[in-house]
Amino acid sequence: xxxxxxxxxxxxxxxxxxxxxxxxxxxxxxxxxxxxxxxxxxxxxxxxxxxxxxxxxxxxxxxxxxxxxxxxxxxxxxxxxxxxxxxxxxxxxxxxxxxxxxxxxxxxxxxxxxxxxxxxxxxxx
Numbered sequence: 001x002x003x004x005x006x007x008x009x010x011x012x013x014x015x016x017x018x019x020x021x022x023x024x025x026x027x028x029x030x031x032x033x034x035x036x037x038x039x040x041x042x043x044x045x046x047x048x049x050x051x052x053x054x055x056x057x058x059x060x061x062x063x064x065x066x067x068x069x070x071x072x073x074x075x076x077x078x079x080x081x082x083x084x085x086x087x088x089x090x091x092x093x094x095x096x097x098x099x100x101x102x103x104x105x106x107x108x109x110x111x112x113x114x115x116x117x118x119x120x121x122x123x124x125x
Contacts, residue, residue: 032060042080 036055039046075086103109
């Protein structure tokens with residue numbers, strides 16, 4: 001299934017690459033709207049942050065900036081998968097018994113600090 005999806009996505013890419021600017025902007029708008037609808041359906045943090053914003057009619061530039069510090073402070077309401085709890089992830093990561101195992105049998109938590117120096121546990125599905 002992965003190979004078939006790769007071919008489908010490649011064909012979509014080629015179609016977009018050869019489109020005019022109006023078509024590309026339209027596709028970007030559709031994808032942004034789809035992402036925002038999903039985020040609002042799943043994230044309490046974004047439901048509150050975007051209150052009063054018409055996501056069907058806004059542009060990316062209309063959305064408030066979210067810093068890493070804000071994200072980490074609000075992690076449990078920020079994530080779109082309610083099974084993910086920051087303290088539980090951190091505890092799971094600190095156990096040597098979990099080396100080489102998937103968190104919740106699905107995710108690979110990776111502690112990173114990035115350029116901010118603030119630790120964050122990335123989750124790779």
